Amino acid sequence: MLQVVRSIALFYNNLPRLHKFTFGALLFLTWSMLVWQAAVYKPITESESPLPLPTTTATNSSVSTNTDADDAEPMDQPTPDDEIPKDELDETTGDASTPNEYVVSNGDTLGSILTQFGMDASDIYLLANKNSALTNLKIGQQLNWVLDDEGTLQSLTWVVSRRETRVYERAENGFKETINTLKGEWKNAVVTGKMDGSFLVSARAAGLTNSEIRAVTKALQWQLDFRKLRNGDRFSILFSREVLDGKNEQSQLIGVRMQSSGKDYYAIRSGDGKFYDREGSGLAKGFLRYPTPKQYKVTSSFNPRRLHPITGRVAPHKGVDFSIPIGSPVLAVGDGEVVVAKFSGAAGNYVAIRHGRQYSTRYMHLNKILVKPGQKVKRGDRIALSGNTGRSTGPHLHYELWVNELAVNPLTATLPRSDSLIGQDRAEYLAQVKEVVPQLHL
Structure with missing residues (x-):
């Protein structure tokens, strides 16, 4: 080290005077900068750092900060466990x-x-x-x-x-x-049976196909809860069946009689394809168009092919959003049974109602739920107060209408109506009733 210093001193002494002055000035400036930097330096804390600092803190693998999956999902979705509960009669749609x-x-x-x-x-x-x-x-x-x-x-x-x-x-x-x-021969056939277990099991034992069972449950869906039929209850069903080469190719339900707890329930097909009782009164229960006492502004329309604005992926909007103040009444649009009433993830406070076998409605982001699972409700009953719960960007009501397990546009869908036949249509129907009812013997 001493030898190096002596070599530098010798080199400096042999330099011309101008070079000595320049070299000395550079050394002075360098030394001054080092002293100034040491005086103003302070350590950068974690909160002040513009970049992430390494850490040895253990992380919880169950917590994820990646929101891409959330952004790709529909805004209004109950958790999978809170979907409309199904029973064994729903299996008949699986063929x-x-x-x-x-x-x-x-x-x-x-x-x-x-x-x-x-x-x-x-x-x-x-x-x-x-x-x-x-x-x-x-x-x-x-x-x-x-x-x-x-x-x-x-x-x-x-x-x-x-x-x-x-x-x-x-x-x-x-x-x-x-x-x-089709070239088969159409023949009328009466099928009778007695409840022994569930209706699905009893109907299959009587010889009905899945499509025929579905037709029967839809015809009587507004009068009977098929889950509450009891052993010993009886049914008689009139079909028109196409027979080709000794096999049934297809069928059409003409009339059904169900006797439960000593009471008879009838549903007979009219020329318009709908079912009525023996007097020509409609069996369907009418629905409200809107789930609120008055109409509110629609802020997001029904769109099963909506593209997510961030990810560009398909994120269906299966209902309609209404801009509605928090605490406003939310109404059941039709008679039915509450099947879900709870907080459910992105849907927030959520109510689902099943109406017969074909229809269901869903109401999301509620502030307060006023009904319980299993409760029967009538058209126009208060079921909740609107809110801003769950994955919501502002106070609104998300409302969905489902038909045959398929979401439809609530604002344009053809709703069930409790119409009755009149005039010539009713006269023709009553004449048909006189022919059908005697065949529905038990």
Whole structure:
């Protein structure tokens, strides 16, 4: 080290005077900067650091700060455990027959029917434009359809009559039509049975198919709770069945009689495809259009194909959002049974009501719940007060209407009505009742 210092001193002494002055000035400036830096330096604390500082603190692996998954999900969703509870009768929708079905009513068009289920307008146009026959739907005819996982229409089946069915399947440039004409012989058949266990087990033992069981439960859904039938209760059902080569190909329910606790319940099909009692009174219970005493502004519409604004992924909005002050009354839109009433994740305080076998409604982000699971409610009953709970950006009510386990647009859907037959329609129906009722013997 001493030898190095001596070498530097010798080198400095041999330098010209100007070079000595320059070299000395540089040494002085360097030394001054080091002294100044030491005087103003202070350690950077964790709170002041612009960058994350390393830490040895153990982390909880169960806590995640990644919100991408949340951002990709719909805003209004109850947890999976809080979905509408199912019972064994719901199993009858699990066969080859699609649950997406609709009976044409007065005033319906192909567009009005499919639009309420969220079908793409371009698909509806392709169907109607290239298949003009679809513009002539008649009351009582039935439509069935199949969707893919993204909600895109794959095929539509139009039951024109008991003998003619038209199928429209998606093709490269639209939909291809296939007309099927059935050649079997239609015969009436009465099926009787006694309750021994559940209705599903008893009906299968009597020889009914899943589609026939579904038809019976829908016909009587407003009069009976099939879960409360007891051993010894009896039923008699009249079908018109198509027989081809000794096998039943399809069937149509004409009338049903259920005797429970000594009381008879009837449902008989009319020419409009709906079921009425023996006097021609409608069996369906009417629904309210809105779940509130007055109309409120819609802040988010029904959109089963909505794209998430952040992720760009499909995040369906399966209901309608109403801007409504906290504490406003929320009403049941129809008669039914409360099946869920609790806090449920993103949905906040959440109520679900089942109406018969086909319909259910859901109400989310509530401030206060006024009903309990298992409670029976009537159309217009107060079930909750609106709020801003769960995953919500402001006070609002999220309302959903489901038909055959498929979300539909609550503002445009064809709602059940408690209509009765009148005039000539009623006269024709009562004449039919006189023929059907005597066949429903027990």
